Each structure stands twice: as C-alpha cells, then as structure tokens.
Amino acid sequence: MAKVLMKGNEAVAEAAIQAGCRFFFGYPITPQNQIPEYMSRRLPEVGGTFLQAESEISAINMVYGAAGAGARVMTSSSSPGISLKQEGISYIACAELPCVIVNMVRSGPGLGGILPTQGDYFQSVKGGGHGDYRLVVYAPNSVQEAADCVMQAFDVSDQYRVPALILGDGMIGQMMEPVEFRTPKKRDLPEKTWAATGYDGTKQRAVINSLYIEAEAMNAVCTRLQQVYRQIEQNEIQYEEYMMDDAEICIVAYGTTSRIAKNAIGQARASLGIRAGLIRPITLWPFPSKAISDAAGQCSAFVAVEMSAGQMVEDVRLALDGKRPVSFVGTLGGIIPTPAMIIDELKAIKEAMS
Amino acid sequence: MAVVFKKSGLIARLPFHYCPGCTHGIAHRLVAECIEELDMKEKAVGVAPVGCAVFAYNYFDIDMYEAAHGRAPAVATGAKRVHPGNLVFTYQGDGDLASIGAAEIVHAAARGENITAIFINNAIYGMTGGQMAPTTLVGQKTTTSPLGRDPKHCGYPVRVSEMLSTLDGAAYIERVSLHDVPHINKAKKAIKKAFETQMSGKGFSLVEILSTCPTNWGLSPVEAIGWLKDNMIPYYPLGVYKEAKSHDE
Numbered sequence: 181m182a183k184v185l186m187k188g189n190e191a192v193a194e195a196a197i198q199a200g201c202r203f204f205f206g207y208p209i210t211p212q213n214q215i216p217e218y219m220s221r222r223l224p225e226v227g228g229t230f231l232q233a234e235s236e237i238s239a240i241n242m243v244y245g246a247a248g249a250g251a252r253v254m255t256s257s258s259s260p261g262i263s264l265k266q267e268g269i270s271y272i273a274c275a276e277l278p279c280v281i282v283n284m285v286r287s288g289p290g291l292g293g294i295l296p297t298q299g300d301y302f303q304s305v306k307g308g309g310h311g312d313y314r315l316v317v318y319a320p321n322s323v324q325e326a327a328d329c330v331m332q333a334f335d336v337s338d339q340y341r342v343p344a345l346i347l348g349d350g351m352i353g354q355m356m357e358p359v360e361f362r363t364p365k366k367r368d369l370p371e372k373t374w375a376a377t378g379y380d381g382t383k384q385r386a387v388i389n390s391l392y393i394e395a396e397a398m399n400a401v402c403t404r405l406q407q408v409y410r411q412i413e414q415n416e417i418q419y420e421e422y423m424m425d426d427a428e429i430c431i432v433a434y435g436t437t438s439r440i441a442k443n444a445i446g447q448a449r450a451s452l453g454i455r456a457g458l459i460r461p462i463t464l465w466p467f468p469s470k471a472i473s474d475a476a477g478q479c480s481a482f483v484a485v486e487m488s489a490g491q492m493v494e495d496v497r498l499a500l501d502g503k504r505p506v507s508f509v510g511t512l513g514g515i516i517p518t519p520a521m522i523i524d525e526l527k528a529i530k531e532a533m534s
Numbered sequence: 535m536a537v538v539f540k541k542s543g544l545i546a547r548l549p550f551h552y553c554p555g556c557t558h559g560i561a562h563r564l565v566a567e568c569i570e571e572l573d574m575k576e577k578a579v580g581v582a583p584v585g586c587a588v589f590a591y592n593y594f595d596i597d598m599y600e601a602a603h604g605r606a607p608a609v610a611t612g613a614k615r616v617h618p619g620n621l622v623f624t625y626q627g628d629g630d631l632a633s634i635g636a637a638e639i640v641h642a643a644a645r646g647e648n649i650t651a652i653f654i655n656n657a658i659y660g661m662t663g664g665q666m667a668p669t670t671l672v673g674q675k676t677t678t679s680p681l682g683r684d685p686k687h688c689g690y691p692v693r694v695s696e697m698l699s700t701l702d703g704a705a706y707i708e709r710v711s712l713h714d715v716p717h718i719n720k721a722k723k724a725i726k727k728a729f730e731t732q733m734s735g736k737g738f739s740l741v742e743i744l745s746t747c748p749t750n751w752g753l754s755p756v757e758a759i760g761w762l763k764d765n766m767i768p769y770y771p772l773g774v775y776k777e778a779k780s781h782d783e
Contacts (some may be wrong), residue, residue, distance in 0.1 A: 234641035241605035245612020
C-alpha cells in the first residue's frame with residue numbers, strides 16, 4: 181500500500197480499522213478528537229459500530245461489554261479522560277479482556293492544558309487503576325510508528341488477553357507525516373472461546389468477571405496474571421538504539437522527546453565531539469531495562485529526557501541499579517524541550533567526566 | 535401426580551446467598567422463566583450489578599457479565615452492539631441503577647439502546663448493610679439516615695420509571711411489585727413484555743420491581759411485605775409508564 185499523508189490521530193484510527201477493529205466507544209476531549217471523528221465516518225463503511233458514550237466511564241465499560249463479547253474494540257481519550265477510565269481498565273485487566281486504549285496525553289494535573297506532555301507515564305506503566313495489573317504500553321515517536329503500534333497492539337492484546345495502551349501525546353496526534361499501513365508479523369492467536377456470545381452448550385458457560393471473594397481464588401487469578409506479565413516481559417520488549425556503537429553518554433527518551441534527543445545528539449557529536457547515543461523505549465511496559473543496564477558497560481553517564489517532572493527516569497535508575505549516574509532534563513506544562521537544553525546537560529556531564 | 539410447580543432449568547442448582555424473605559429469589563425465577571418460555575436460553579446474556587445481586591452470574595445458567603458498580607447498562611450496550619441478535623439484560627439494584635449508575639441508565643434509555651433493565655427497588659443498600667438509597671422513602675430509617683430520611687437535608691426519593699418514561703428512546707417501562715401472588719404474576723408478564731420489546735427491536739425497556747429487604751428494614755419477611763404494600767406502593771405507583779409501538783414513535 182502506498183504512503184499517504186495523515187494526521188497522527190487519523191492514522192491511529194485507520195490502523196485500528198485495518199487491524200480488524202470494528203467497535204469504538206469514546207467521548208470528546210482535546211487533543212484526540214480526530215480519532216472518534218474518523219471512526220464515526222469510517223466504521224459504518226466497514227460494517228462496524230461507532231458510539232459516542234455519555235462519559236469516558238461509560239465508554240470504557242462499553243469496551244468491557246464489547247471485548248467480553250469477543251470483538252476487537254478500541255477507545256481513545258486524553259489525560260483527564262484516561263483518569264476517568266481507570267476503574268474500567270482495572271476491571272478489564274482482571275477479567276482478561278483484550279482491547280486497545282489510546283491516550284493522546286495533554287498537560288496536567290487537573291484539567292491542565294491541551295499541549296503535549298509525558299506526565300502520564302506513571303499512570304500508564306505503574307497501574308493507574310487499583311490492584312496488581314499491567315498494560316502493554318506502546319510509545320510511538322512518529323505517525324508511522326503510531327500506526328504500526330496500534331496494529332500490533334490488537335494482536336498482542338488478543339494473544340495475552342491483556343489490554344494494550346498507546347501512549348502518544350498532542351504532538352503525535354496532531355502532526356501530519358507520511359504513513360503506510362503495514363500488516364504486522366503473523367501471530368498464532370487463540371480462539372476467543374471465553375467470550376459471552378450466548379450459551380448453547382457447545383462450550384463452557386461464559387462469565388466475564390473480576391470478582392473473587394475467596395482469597396485462594398483471587399490469588400490464583402493474580403498469580404496467573406503475573407505469569408502472563410512475565411511472558412510479555414520475555415517476548416514483547418521493543419526499543420531502538422541510536423548512535424550507541426561508540427556512545428560514552430546514553431540518553432534515554434521516548435515518544436516526541438526522543439526526536440529532539442536525536443537532534444541534540446547530532447549537534448553534540450558534530451560541533452562538540454561529545455559521543456552521545458540514545459536508547460529509545462518503544463514499549464514503556466515492558467521496559468527495556470536490560471538494554472539500559474547493558475549500556476552501562478560502555479557509557480559512563482545516563483540522561484533521561486522527558487516532558488515531565490521525572491517519571492521514566494525512575495525506571496532508568498532502577499535498571500542501572502546505581503551502576504552509573506543518571507541525570508534528568510525535563511519540561512513541564514506543555515513546554516517542549518529544545519536540543520540546546522539537552523546539549524547543555526551533555527556538556528555539563530562531559531566536563532564533570534574530564 | 536400432576537406437577538404444579540417446577541424450578542426453572544435456567545436457575546443453577548446452588549443455594550442462593552440471599553437473606554430469608556428477600557424477594558431477589560422470586561425476581562431471579564421470573565427472569566429465568568421468561569427467558570425459557572421465550573426460548574431464548576442460547577441467546578440470553580445477563581449483566582450482574584454490584585450490590586446484593588453481584589453473584590447473579592452464578593445463578594443464571596446463561597452467559598453472564600459482572601459489571602462495575604452502576605455500569606451494567608454500558609456493559610450491556612457493548613455486548614448488544616456486538617451481538618444484536620442476543621437478548622441482553624441488566625439486573626440492578628437501586629443504589630447501582632439510580633445512584634452511581636444514574637448517567638448510564640438515563641443514556642441507555644435516551645439512546646433507545648435495545649436492552650432490558652431489571653431494576654430491583656427495595657429502598658435501601660442491602661449488601662453494604664442498610665445505608666440510605668436514592669429510593670429510600672422520606673422518614674425511612676437507615677444506617678446513614680438514623681433519624682429517618684430528611685428531605686431538607688438529602689432530598690427526595692427518585693422515581694426512576696416516571697423519569698425514564700419521559701425519554702423518547704424508552705420503549706417499554708413498567709413498575710411492578712412482588713408482595714403477593716397476583717402481583718408476582720403481573721411482574722412476570724411485565725418482564726416477558728420487556729424482553730419481547732427488545733426482541734422486536736423497539737428499543738430500551740425497564741421493569742422496576744418493588745422488593746423487600748427484611749434484614750435491613752429490621753422486619754420479619756411477612757412484616758416486610760406489609761411495609762412494601764403500605765409505604766412503597768403509595769410513593770411508587772404500579773403500572774405501565776411507557777409503551778411505544780416502534781422505535782420511531
């Protein structure tokens with residue numbers, strides 16, 4: 181298929197349709213409105229259903245209903261709306277329902293603002309809702325990768341019966357880039373024999389549920405979930421290494437921020453002779469901890485760059501376990517970091533090293 | 535010997551966890567009998583609430599969901615939109631449907647969502663131990679209105695059937711009671727009518743069932759039936775509140 185020029189939000193929506201998503205439930209919030217708008221136009225053309233819910237809370241519970249019925253289903257929102265969905269996401273995780281959730285992050289806390297930030301990292305990878313659960317979290321840094329991640333997320337979610345989250349931001353959602361819809365590598369996906377489609381006696385009665393009153397039963401569910409999470413950690417980590425071959429300082433950044441980091445690395449190498457490289461997590465959970473830890477063999481310092489007060493940096497520090505110093509460059513409130521801010525930090529590290 | 539009563543084959547052979555004298559058991563039976571009599575066992579999908587009926591998924595021998603508190607109409611919407619040929623119903627109490635889930639039930643009705651809500655109104659929170667519900671009567675004592683519900687402080691009880699019947703998307707709405715055999719028979723007819731409304735694609739249906747909670751009302755089962763008749767029916771009049779011929783009317 182030829183490349184087309186699309187907005188990130190629209191590419192995310194089209195990728196879902198190409199991946200076989202036929203149900204979408206959402207509620208308007210800036211800066212992700214092009215996703216429900218696109219779905220409202222496109223889904224009826226392919227025999228699907230778009231429904232604007234009365235709230236984000238209802239939308240995620242409609243996802244619970246449709247996912248429980250065996251359908252490929254998606255919802256999207258932005259930070260405050262994703263907060264409202266957290267109860268439902270926790271239920272979906274416990275009921276082991278596959279689905280894809282898109283968060284085009286805006287600034288917070290509170291109603292915040294509509295400009296891009298990366299302040300929802302903790303919420304995305306550390307739980308967000310109540311209880312011991314994980315989401316598979318993808319953080320694309322381009323429109324093309326957003327489309328690729330969405331298509332892959334449906335398969336991964338079906339394979340493990342774990343909900344997947346696409347963590348974009350206002351920048352990824354709003355910018356236009358060329359995109360090609362590419363079928364992801366084929367996976368053997370299990371039949372959804374557990375779905376509530378009507379009990380005709382040919383399969384076990386379906387109960388889509390997250391209630392386990394007895395400690396032993398709840399323990400069994402939690403233990404099974406943890407086993408699945410370990411498999412995902414084994415199989416699904418994705419990251420990119422950029423100019424790491426000879427790097428002495430390693431930047432860790434994801435999404436929009438990683439593009440600025442690449443720019444800074446180019447400038448630092450060309451004009452200052454600082455050999456910086458980048459490890460870019462594409463999956464934020466599972467996190468590429470081993471890649472970062474391994475890089476400690478050649479890099480004497482690490483810098484995390486985020487549009488937050490410092491969230492992913494904690495996972496970088498955990499990965500390094502004190503082996504190397506980790507500094508942080510961050511912006512808040514919707515302010516985009518500049519390459520100069522990153523270069524200043526690289527210079528400071530270089531000076532301290534010599 | 536002639537069989538005069540048989541337990542529905544759709545009710546699992548399990549002891550109910552409900553308190554003695556509670557009318558949930560009757561309501562469960564009526565729903566199960568209607569599904570059987572309409573020959574919809576293989577297409578029926580139920581959504582249990584949070585509240586006393588939270589374990590309803592154990593008792594109905596059909597595919598079931600257990601929803602988050604108040605969200606059963608949204609879950610049922612997702613289930614029905616994926617399989618429009620299924621008979622999808624929610625089974626919700628007054629706290630679940632009329633308090634925390636007020637938005638979900640109103641908008642399911644407004645959309646004319648082609649699902650059926652079985653709404654158990656016993657004027658109290660049962661599972662959590664007898665707190666004030668949105669349907670608790672004025673003056674009624676509960677653990678969070680120990681001096682009786684004072685409308686100056688916390689307003690008046692919500693009449694759900696009347697409220698939802700103002701919405702064009704609502705196709706069939708009836709309030710029934712389980713306080714004696716003739717009314718139980720009427721309740722069954724209403725549930726069947728609501729299911730038939732859904733099966734003919736007319737839109738949203740709801741049956742509000744006035745029920746007893748002897749444990750949290752502090753009454754014997756027999757006294758509770760009397761209390762329902764004397765106190766609830768005057769505030770919550772029985773009858774059909776909405777009956778549309780088709781979705782468009």
